[in-house]
Structure formats: structure tokens, C-alpha cells
Amino acid sequence: MATLFVPTPLRRLTGGASKVEVQGDNIGALLQALDQQYPGVNERLLDGDGNVKRFINIFVNDDEIGSLQGLNTPVSDSDKVSIVPAMAGGAIV
Amino acid sequence: MSRLNRDQLVALAKSQIIEWSPQELKQHLDAGEKLTVVDIRERDEFVQGHLPSSTFIPRGHLELQIEQHQQDREAPVVIYCAGGVRSALAARNLQEMGYENVISLIGGFNGWKNAGYDFKIPTVLTEDQRIRYSRHTILSELGEAGQIKLLESKVLLIGAGGLGSPAAIYLAAAGVGTLGIVDFDTVDVSNLQRQILHGNKDVGRPKVESARDRIHDMNPDVKVIGHMEPITSANALDIIKDYDIVLNGSDNFPTRYLVNDACQFLGKPLVDASIFMFEGQVTVYDPNDANSPCYRCLYPDPPPPGEVPSCAEGGVLGVLPGIVGSLQAVEAIKMLAGIGEPLIGRLLMIDTLDMSFRTLKVRKNPECPVCGEHPTVTELIDYEQFCGLPSSVAHPNGQTTERELVLA
């Protein structure tokens, strides 16, 4: 199973877990499995057409899936998958 | 051993070395010859003016340091002093080290100057600065030249809050000569858990003012320019244009897109960072690097209002901005001094709960509306509207209120 790094804003959906083990041959399948394990996650990650939202990046190891095969990017057991949303935290300007 | 007086020793030295007149040296330099020109005078003489392409190695350090500048014993080494006497004596010492082409300049720097040739008056550190920055200047990557670059640099901080505080403090301590701070907020007690620019006595004061006091207390070399106004499409280009690098520590998406676009249009490197709860992100967008992405390459569209929680809602560990803002300062200093590899095309993810630092590759998007091949956004837009917020254009004072609504 691949290791998925859960960004802080999504951890309330994963019971606080920052890393979860998920099964899936590719990113799309992995996200489906994730959503079954933690219902509601996909709604936060994917838009109505099933694409990754444009303020979220998903990485397999070091590489963004847009530079690979998108949601069809294959995932193997030793891979680390990171979900990186835009964050704005800082000063009120 | 024969006894020589001063004049005899000089005469002996001159008989054993090559001497060039200023005219000869000028001809060799004009012909584009590769010469190592070394100024062996004392520091106080050197700072009054020196030959344009010379290296400063005071006489007392000459034999100890010459190899750092020229190892090749056959390469020509021209040394000069003020009048040509000390350099004649020093030339013999280099010959003892095996340098075969040591040339002493007849008449020294004065001869050169009197011949009407160009000389340079260097920018140097004052006595106080040499002591203050000695831990920097001893680093060969920085040296005195690097420190002078920092002193001559101008960095703009967007926000004097959690990220801007440690960044400003370290940049000021490091001797970055001008720090601009954009912040219209006043200090609140709830800021003090992380905003180390400000103290109890500053509660209620404008942040730019307490920041200025703190910075001047730390380092009087630093000039602080306060921009006590919200940064908007109307003033962003004007504010940013005079700075070398921008550090972003803003808390909201409209400002992030605005600052990104303005930096892209003006060609200013942007050290971007954000924090949330226990997690931080840092990266550098450099419009002068053809392969560098920008904020919009990573995040083409902003999240709908309310979808990504703010620090006011989610909270933030007080030390976290200390780490992340300090990293921003490191990146700024590296780029200003031209050392190391900037965090361009790499997104550093920091999770302080499991204390993991991961670096992810981020790429330029050829379809990016700002930095892509066919840009569609070529001037600053209404970023409130772009981010799905009520536009503040019609309400000059409405911005804070609307932001607070978004945060609430």
C-alpha cells in the first residue's frame, strides 16, 4: 500500500491522521479507496468533473501528477503520495 | 651576510625583479592580458582608491594568501604599493615561492593615479561593521563583498506578522540595508504568541512602527520603510518596484495572487511561504529564471472562499512561523549574495508534528496565464473578485471588514 500524506486541512476527515496507507493501482483508484475509508475526502479534492481542484496539487514521490499521467499515474506500494493544497496563512495584509 | 642599508636593499631587490611603469601596465591590461594585480598596501590606503581590477592582500598576508588568488607559478603577478618600494621588496618574496613572473609597479598607486589612469574607490565596511558582520565575512562564500551586497540590498516584507517577524529580524541582523514592510495592522495581544517583532509595550501600536523600533534596536545600519496601507492593485507595482526581493507572509489569497502577479510583471524574485496549524510551505518564484514557476503555475485558481481555513480558524503553532520565516530569510540572503541554490522549482513542505521536511518538484506551467507562453493576464486585476470575494474597490475602507467576514 502506498503512503499518503494528508495535509492539515484534511486531517479532520482522517481522524487526525497525517499519514494513511491506501491501496490503489493509480492515483484515481487510490483516491476512491481513500474516500471509502474516509468519506467526504474526494469532495474536497476533486471538482464536479472528477478532476483535481485547481488549488490542489497531488504528488507521487517528488513529482506532481500533472507532469506524469494525471489521475492515471500508476502508484506502487513503496510510493509516497502527497496532497498539497494552497494555504494562505500568515499576516493579515 | 653582508650588511645592507635600506637603499641598498631596495636597489638589490629592484635588480632582481621586473618593474613596469604605469604606462607599460596599462598597455598590458588594455591588450586584455590575464594579469593578477595585487594591491599590497594597508587597508586604509586601499580604501582611498585602487587599480580597477586589483585584489587586496596587505603586505603582511601576501605570501600566506597569494595562492588563493593565483596558484600558477608561471602566470604574471603584478604587485603594487603606494610608491613602488614595498612592492619591489615583496616581489622578491613571491619569487622565493617560485613565482617566475612577478612585476612591481614603478611609482605604485600614486604613479598610476598621476598618469591619469582610472582607479576605483571601493565600498568598504566601516570599522564597526567589520566587527558586527565578522561571522559573515569570514565565510568565504560571503566575504566582505557579500556583506556589502547585503547592505546595499532592499527587501520588501508583505506583512509584519508571524512570518514577517522572524524574517525581518534575521534580515536586519544580517545587515540587509533596507527593509520595506507592508502592514496596516496594529499589534494585538493575540499576536505576541508568534510575532516576535512586537512586544507587550507595543499593543495597540501600528506594526510597522514597533517593527521599526525593534529593527533599529538590533541594527542601526538598517533603514526601515513602512508602508502602512493595504497592498492593492492600485499601489502594488509602485510599492514593489524599488525592492530587489519580496518576501510574502500574507494571510489571504487575493494578496497572494496580487503579489505574485506584481512580482512577475516587475521581474522581482518572490520568496513565498504559508503556514497552517503545524504545517508550512516555502518556495521561491523567480521571474528572471526561465524555468521557474510562479504561484499561478502551482495554484491556477484560488479555493472558493471558506474552503481553506485560515490560521484564525485553525490556529498555528507559535514557533512554526519562526522556522518558516527564517527559511524565507535564508533564501533572500542567498539570492542577494548570489550563493547556493535557491528554492526555485522546489516546494519545501514542513510538518512540525512528525518533524518531516520534504521537497517536492514544482514546474512552470506553459499555459500559465501570467508566466506561460501566451499570457492572458498582463496587468493587475481585481483580486478580490478573482478569489470570489466582494470587490473592495468601491469601499476603500471595506477591505478589513470583508476579510474578517471571510475569516469568521
Ligand SMILES: [Zn+2]
Ligand atoms: Zn506561472
